[in-house]
Amino acid sequence: MDAKRNPYSPGAGIPPPTLVGRDAILDAARLALDRIGIGRPCKSFIAVGLRGVGKTVIINQAQQFAEDAGFQSIYIEAFDEIRLPDALTKALRPALLKLSKKDAVHDLTRRALAGLRNFASAFKVSFQGINIGVRGEEGLADTGDIVADLPDLLVAIGEAAKASNSALAIIIDEVQYLSETDMSALIMSIHRCNQKLLPVVLFGAGLPQLRGKMGDAKSYVERLFDFPNVDALSSEDARLALEKPANDEGVQYAPDALEEILRVTSCYPYFLQEWGHFAWLAARQSPITKDDVLKSHDLAISKLDQSFFRVRLDRMTPTERKYMRALAELGPGSHRSGDIAKKYGANVTSVAPLRSGLIAKGMIYSPAHGDTAFTVPLFDEFMRREMPNWPVR
Ligand SMILES: Nc1ncnc2c1ncn2[C@@H]1O[C@H](COP(=O)(O)OP(=O)(O)OP(=O)(O)O)[C@@H](O)[C@H]1O
Ligand SMILES: [Mg+2]
Known part of the structure; x- marks a missing residue:
């Protein structure tokens, strides 16, 4: 049939022609935005799911809701070894400048810009030729410790947003790539804003391994944030x-x-x-x-x-591929790490670093202690197509 009229939309983050099965999470985004709009605390969320389930589409839509409400929004796509202060400074600067235009002389907007300037300089964020253009305020977000500075900065921005009847939505994709420190800094910042009834909300998305990254803070974080599961339809x-x-x-x-x-x-x-x-x-x-x-x-x-x-596959070493192939040999779903090691031909302890490396790269995750599964649906079938001969030499 007419290729020109082909309605389907395969591709990363491309909105589907019909977005189905995601009403609950989209309603949660709308509700959070409605609430911060009237000065109520709200629940931020991080959508968790395998590759290709539609996480990016969801947070893009949530960002659109924020823009439609006339709020400021920033978008960050995390990657391996991202420097969060860099990414935040670059994303926050235009958002703050827009706020300051709305409300040209407001002291709070100037203070937020001063905070951003301090933050950028404390973290040695280099952006050529860009000048934030306000004098810093000593002691505001300037220690160089992100866990201390980011809450200060986001509170200052939240106060500025509130004073200009706006709000800030922070959208972060691929959250699993953030370090544990960056994640706790973000979570604490959102918590502080919530406590002060400031209009700042976070909508994130990431692979299931991000749950493991919350470590000891887990139970506390789960009270503050929702982690809706995004799955097959x-x-x-x-x-x-x-x-x-x-x-x-x-x-x-x-x-x-x-x-x-x-x-x-x-x-x-x-x-x-x-x-x-x-x-x-x-x-x-x-x-x-x-x-x-x-x-x-x-x-x-x-x-x-x-x-x-x-x-x-292109991002894996030959031994990592062999581990992935061993996992594929066991079929779909999750498998005991011991069984995979056995298939691989080594003991669990000696393949542990290999397994951790693959988790850090986002290829596999651990659905429960001692279990391992692919982060990409149907990846076992692909591995068997790609490497039909088993055992690998
Ligand atoms: N609810 C949905 N109904 C139908 N198609 C959808 C739905 N959500 C997403 N898609 C389609 O699925 C594909 C993948 O979407 P998206 O890139 O958002 O997934 P993702 O979870 O972010 O994947 P990745 O983890 O690889 O980044 C796109 O082609 C998109 O159009
Ligand atoms: Mg995505």
């Missing part, structure tokens, strides 16, 4: 995600065509978009049939291998 929602965009173009699906897509994708959003895309291209006319879906199977798989799966 229900079959009903998955059908809707496929059918609605096609119907809007006057195209129907044969029921067994839909069921086949649901089966091969296990209702994971990214895969649904990819299969929908190729089934659309394979079909000559409406309805899209099971035969069209079967014809598009190899194309969808090879596109996913290239775009979604292999990029992860």
